[in-house]
Amino acid sequence: MQKLLTRIQATNSLLCVGLDPTGDDAPATKRLREVIAETAAYAAAFKPNLAFFLSRENGVALLQQTVRSIPADIPVILDGKFGDIANTAEHYARFAYDVVGADAVTVNPYMGDDTIRPFARPGKLVFSLAKTSNKPQHGLQDAALTRGGSISDWAARLARLVDEELTESTIGLVVGATEPANLAKLRAACPTQWFLVPGIGAQGGDLSATLRAGLRADGSGLLINSSRGIWQAADAGRAARELMQEINQFRTVKNPAHA
Numbered sequence: 001m002q003k004l005l006t007r008i009q010a011t012n013s014l015l016c017v018g019l020d021p022t023g024d025d026a027p028a029t030k031r032l033r034e035v036i037a038e039t040a041a042y043a044a045a046f047k048p049n050l051a052f053f054l055s056r057e058n059g060v061a062l063l064q065q066t067v068r069s070i071p072a073d074i075p076v077i078l079d080g081k082f083g084d085i086a087n088t089a090e091h092y093a094r095f096a097y098d099v100v101g102a103d104a105v106t107v108n109p110y111m112g113d114d115t116i117r118p119f120a121r122p123g124k125l126v127f128s129l130a131k132t133s134n135k136p137q138h139g140l141q142d143a144a145l146t147r148g149g150s151i152s153d154w155a156a157r158l159a160r161l162v163d164e165e166l167t168e169s170t171i172g173l174v175v176g177a178t179e180p181a182n183l184a185k186l187r188a189a190c191p192t193q194w195f196l197v198p199g200i201g202a203q204g205g206d207l208s209a210t211l212r213a214g215l216r217a218d219g220s221g222l223l224i225n226s227s228r229g230i231w232q233a234a235d236a237g238r239a240a241r242e243l244m245q246e247i248n249q250f251r252t253v254k255n256p257a258h259a
């Protein structure tokens with residue numbers, strides 16, 4: 001968390017650059033290098049998605065090489081949506097932190113709190129799926145979210161893990177940009193929590209509605225992810241800079257301290 005906060009302060013950026021490499025190995029490797037070099041100045045964090053690496057024969061090596069090439073002061077969130085019994089989760093955690101070198105991970109809380117705990121290490125950050133960006137929504141997720149109360153109760157409970165159990169770590173939530181009304185509910189339930197927000201751009205999420213619904217009172221608290229929007233851009237650096245500036249214009253209106 002400290003690394004993320006320091007980076008955000010240094011760049012005044014809430015942009016998370018997604019790394020979802022598509023195409024053949026050689027051009028994808030070259031494109032990864034380009035995207036990282038061109039967007040690093042605007043990136044609060046990078047988020048490689050594990051699937052896009054595991055689908056390659058030498059995917060783990062490419063992922064390691066990619067993470068190593070990211071400047072050391074930029075947090076890396078490994079989007080693996082890990083979720084298994086604690087004994088197994090411990091191995092996923094070793095993979096993410098020790099093999100890959102990630103600073104943070106995404107986890108799937110479906111199997112329970114104990115499956116998240118192995119990812120709680122000092123200096124590491126865990127983002128738990130809360131309300132995902134895909135549509136139509138899965139009835140199963142909605143049922144889990146509202147079981148025994150409202151979506152807000154559920155998220156607040158997850159958020160409280162940080163105080164009660166994950167004392168050495170910090171937990172944020174993954175909340176899709178495609179349903180700003182739910183984002184607003186989650187923000188009301190978790191006023192200080194960090195949210196990782198995918199879904200703008202290719203998935204149709206509306207940036208200004210997302211920022212209006214999800215920014216904290218201090219104009220921060222969101223990491224806005226863009227993967228295909230940057231990867232597919234003719235000029236990745238320009239796409240990242242423009243998105244960062246668009247986010248910051250909104251933050252400035254909400255909180256002039258970010259001017």
Ligand SMILES: O=c1ccn([C@@H]2O[C@H](COP(=O)(O)O)[C@@H](O)[C@H]2O)c(=O)[nH]1
Nearest residue numbers: 049132133176198199202203226227228
């Ligand atoms: O709810 C979720 C959780 C994760 N993702 C991931 O984020 C990126 C989004 O990519 P775009 O190209 O910007 O749409 C991708 O890696 C997803 O697996 C998500 O979209 N929604």
